[in-house]
Amino acid sequence: MNPEPTCYLILKRICLFFSFLLVSCNQNPDFKISQLKSVSKLATTEFVVNKTVYGHKDGRLPIIPIKFNRASFMAFTEARIKAGIDLDKLREEDIKIDGKKISITLPPIEILNFSYPAEGFIEDNFYTDQKKFLNRITIEDQEHLFRKAELSIREQIPDLGLEKAAQDNARVLLKNLLETMKFEEIYIDFRPAKKMTIDTNFSPENPE
């Protein structure tokens, strides 16, 4: 039996190496999520923000480093951000009752929901020019642009002034509730927050 030629062996190993690379690159990060869980979060404020997504892709000629045939895509998008308090974090020592007087220190304001719904996206047909010679903005490219836009919106959330508005509304809501329970003196405060978190939509703990 003839041994395999050396060049064939090398080629085979290279193929194996690249196929391994391809497989490992395509794997999604391994994570577990809890499918259905109980929570207790009081959303008190919703902000609606608009962002124009404008992206482009430059065509490239083989070898020659010249950009040509720029394809562009524009869409008007809308995000809805809800902020409030996680009542699961309310501890017994946060509430002090003295007759008809009550003092509550509430947990810090958090982003409780970030919604960037696809059905709220409107394509701008005037500025969108997705198909050029040897260059096209595909559906995958659009997804990529929307992901970038989402990250950009999330980065700006702490500067929107949500915290103050959410605190004010939470105070009003709780005050109304406590008044119906015959409390006459009501003091509501908040525990200080380090920074408003931007990815609290995902709660991976306690899988079912």
Place this chain on the structure above:
Amino acid sequence: MMKRAIYIVILPCLTLSFVSCNFFRKPKLSLKDTVLAITEKREIDEWIMAEYYGEAIYSHKEGISAWKRAQVRKQSLDTIPDTLKDDIAPWKNEIVDFYADLNETLRGVWDGLEGKEKRDKNVEKIVREEYPEILADRHFSELKEIVKKKSDRKLLRYVRRINTSDFQNNFGVLGQFIKEQEEEEDDNKDLVFLGRGWVKAGINFEAISKASIQLKNEEEPDTVFILNVKPEIYNADINPWFIPKKSPGFEIIEWKRKRRFTFSEVQRIKTGCKLRLVHDAIERGILDLAKKNAEDQILSLLNILGFTQVKAVRIILEETYSEDYLVRTTFNFGNPDRFTETDEIVEADELERVAAMVDRNYSPERQKYLKSLIEVNKRQWENGLVEKFSLNPE
């Protein structure tokens, strides 16, 4: 010798130039920095009680089929004469279902026709001549069954009228519609999205403080009963990112022959994913969990505020998960104003399917439980025993 020279000199040069010029790299996609504008600030009072995280798959073909079903319903409704619309309003759904079903049968007939007959472009005539039983027997007997159940003269009048001339006209319109749909169908075009997202359900916090009637029940003196606070779906989202920078919200899992899809077609598929996610969440019992958790949370809040005499809280839902209720609550997410007419129809159609499923799965048990509780309270109302639960901290 010449070959060796090519291998040694030219090939490495070419490779180097390819790599240095990014020959193998994809064209760069860039996003321009744009301003983030706050358009609305709103006070809300959503007490989220349950969350569901999951995945849903939806395809272009499924969307088309749902769209067709919705179109059939719309078309069927349009063909009902205006003069009769008010008369038949109470049974609108039954009649629209009847027409939709009729259309399915006609579709079956169309599929059964030979190619030559199809090319005749005179399907209506063929069906009328060769399948008179469709017009004569089956459907009218079905409609008569509906009439029997309703036993109403107005509906009977309606059936008599369509039996003569209107029905023939309606049949013509529907037949034409089927033909158009068949021509538009493209079997080779499909795009399938996998969406990862969440659904959140809860109750209205303000409703509790405005007290939605808190009743003292003599049979269960330590229990607070709360009426008319319904668990609702407050959020249903599949964002571009599921976990930012780690896992995307939408992924294309099949794209047949890389066919082109319009922006609105892609949106329709994504909306389908979201509706399926809502459906899955409801099927897993998100609304039931929200209600149960709401009872626990209100009890815990009352106890922590000093009302230790309260040992249990029970929310009594007078309205079960009816079709209308589900459609209304589920429409809260997103922005329906932005939908085109056809998108709304697809959504409503899908939701009706969801609602029907929920009714089947949850109604009997819920009805039994609620009826027993409501009955107790009704008796108390009637006997004048109902009084506001007077809450005073110990």
